[in-house]
Amino acid sequence: MVRLILREKEYEVKPGMTLLSALQKINIVPESVIATCDGEMILDDEILKDGDVVKLIAVISGGMGIATRDSGIVSESRITNSDSRGCRL
């Protein structure tokens, strides 16, 4: 699975989809976040691989980048430690 982390929320999507598709699936407005993986910024066309941990950085200070309709959150938990594959930016 691919994990996407935004502030204190965590989402999971299946590998093989693009970042753009993943953001649409979890209902995050792509324009409102920057995605990083392994310390590098990645773009909408990046194909997400199994085990990837994508850190989403909200670009609006204080904003969550989440649209108003149902979010389709797969899992939600507080992140206390970065994963060893997590992003370091």
Place this chain on the structure above:
Amino acid sequence: MKCRKCGEKASVNMRQHKLALCKEHYLEWVPEQTERFIKKYEMFTHAEKILVAVSGGKDSLALWDILNRLGYQADGLYLGLGIDGGISYSHESQRLAEKFANEHNLKLHVVDIEKEYGQPIPVLAEVSHRGYGKPCAVCGLAKRHEMNRIARDLGYDVLATGHNLDDEAAVLFGNTLSWSSEYLLRQGPVLPASDGLARKVKPLCRFYEREMTAYSLARGIEYIYEECPFAEGSQSIYYKELLNQLETKRPGAKLTFYLRFLEARKRGDLFIENNVERAHLHSCPKCGQPTSTEDLCSFCRMIEKVQNTAVTG
């Protein structure tokens, strides 16, 4: 996606410009564009002294970094607001502003509102009963007053803030919804100096907030990620989120909204400026800054009220 300049893997894609760049070329492109905007809007020259309002956030630190890289004489001003909100907000933002200044060998002026006026912003707001339960109105008033005072007292030619295009588009959106013609006429990349007010400029006003985040990350600038605790649920954040939904569907919508407004205002298409009555400004008898009344300015009135309350309470 490939970098347009070198063909390597791109790190930033700006759909509104149909331009994708790698990290290296993006870090060259941002200062080049900033220089272009500074010249286009005649903000300042290399001979002038600039005071950058630094909050510890990504935009103001990025602005300071860019001006420094471009070789401008830019010092920083940090205002200690005394906001904690359970996350030591002011303390942490001051630490980051000072860290940036030290690492880049830059001069940072630190002014603490509580030391200057006896109380931190949340208490000033509470005692003065301004702002409907939130200190944002008092905070804005105090920041405008102090930034202008310090720029003037220390002999700076211009005051620069890190407002980005999303900030400007959100303000424009709000003022358009309410057709606030007076505010619309005042909005722009440059507010010229007048009647005791320092010139104010916004060199980042044509960059998306997303681009400034990317710049700060790519430059390794450590900034305060959390917004002020009092900003949660604010109208400006709501407008920004709405505009980002629009931008996702219509790349370039935010930029067009802002630039077409500037063009229309310049041509005089929106409102006839001469018909808008200009308020005559007086000098505040206490601090000397411009005010629309013949008595104390709003800021000094607020401070006087707080001090009187403290004495009688």
